[in-house]
Amino acid sequence: MLATHEVRIGDLVVPNNVFLAPLAGYTNYPFRKQCLKYGAGLTFPEMMNARGFLFNPKGTEALLHTEEEEKIKTVQLFGKDPALLRQVAESETLSKVDLVDLNMGCPMPKIVKNGEGSALLSDFPLASEIIREVKKSGKRVSVKFRVGLDEKRIVTEDFAKLCEDAGADMITVHGRTREQVYAGEVRYDEIARAKQAVRIPVIANGGVMDEESARLLLDRTGADGIMIARGALSNPQIFADLTGAKKDSKRQMILEELEDTMRLFSPHFTVVFMRKMVAFYIKGMRDSVRFKDRLFRAETEEALRALIDEIFPEG
Ligand SMILES: Cc1cc2nc3c(=O)[nH]c(=O)nc-3n(C[C@H](O)[C@H](O)[C@H](O)COP(=O)(O)O)c2cc1C
Structure with missing residues (x-):
């Protein structure tokens, strides 16, 4: 700090x-x-x-x-x-x-x-x-x-x-x-x-x-x-x-950003934008290369959410 x-x-x-x-x-x-x-x-x-x-x-x-x-x-x-x-x-x-x-x-x-x-x-x-x-x-x-x-x-x-x-x-x-x-x-x-x-x-x-x-x-x-x-x-x-501000889990952070992006932009923009962002957020993680490849093939919000669930399981 x-x-x-x-x-x-x-x-x-x-x-x-x-x-x-x-x-x-x-x-x-x-x-x-x-x-x-x-x-x-x-x-x-x-x-x-x-x-x-x-x-x-x-x-x-x-x-x-x-x-x-x-x-x-x-x-x-x-x-x-x-x-x-x-x-x-x-x-x-x-x-x-x-x-x-x-x-x-x-x-x-x-x-x-x-x-x-x-x-x-x-x-x-x-x-x-x-x-x-x-x-x-x-x-x-x-x-x-x-x-x-x-x-x-x-x-x-x-x-x-x-x-x-x-x-x-x-x-x-x-x-x-x-x-x-x-x-x-x-x-x-x-x-x-x-x-x-x-x-x-x-x-x-x-x-x-x-x-x-x-x-x-x-x-x-x-x-x-x-x-x-x-x-x-x-x-x-x-x-x-x-x-020194409070931190969240990456999952929480990503889901919030996804919600706000969905609320303010089109579904297409949201998917394209959030694919890029999640790719940044998983850099350095185990399996990030494999996930990145799948991320960029996610075409819908549902597909993106499913992948986020897989990368960052709840709990
Ligand atoms: C993708 C990208 C977009 C940028 N867009 C802007 C911009 O709109 N306005 C600006 O003043 N600088 C822009 N910059 C420069 C950054 O604000 C910053 O000055 C530069 O990246 C150096 O800081 P860093 O080493 O922390 O990345 C951009 C940089 C990158 C990589």
Whole structure:
């Protein structure tokens, strides 16, 4: 267990400093609800295209779905048009959102090619203008970014200062470069430099899989908190390990997530989504390879439930 503490993001008080990262394709409400139950202090839905709010508002609804359990509501936007991002932040659709996070770290070619995500690390004036404009919406604003584009173009300290100067209320630094995508060493030293450079809260991200790696990331960076992505995907109860919240059996956790997903999404989506999730949750278990194969052949909720019963027998 870590010695957790509150984080103040502007005037917003977050109960602890262990956050769930945004994960495209995964951090929907049922998954976030599990992470909150196991102690995550703050959770993020997957990144959303600012243009989508104008051109495909229906498509944004499922991604924005939230319920009472999620006391602090966040959204993560990507885009490069300051006026549009501000318009979205000010929109009725986001009226209940407490914190708008701006994605300036995504390395995916289709995003970067458009000058969005981590491309903004090489356009300081535009990045600054985006933060300033979105801030005018009156929302609290945070920025999630990487340490740089590659080893030769590390920007952490200057970019952290840029965010603070433009009015950001918090930053999250993923300690890898765009070139590294999601693999390789996390630059603790660079996250530490960001922490030294600004007064707003700095959240460190990258490589947390258990208590030991969580402690290392916090200790080596001096950051105000940590954000966990893949470590939560394979084990949402990592938040309980770190915060002391109560744990459940894996069976209980999976069945709850299945119920919520069924309630909010179509049966087809539920089966496809839960197959992926259960595959994560059984990683490392005996017979996991054999079960994984059968999981991906389960076509209905009933088939999925039968398999869950077999993998995690009751009692
Ligand atoms: C499948 C997947 C989807 C992701 N989606 C997002 C996203 O929507 N927004 C974002 O800022 N980062 C996204 N990330 C990056 C993570 O939030 C995080 O920064 C990265 O995985 C490093 O943390 P980790 O080492 O704990 O996994 C994604 C990563 C993965 C693996």
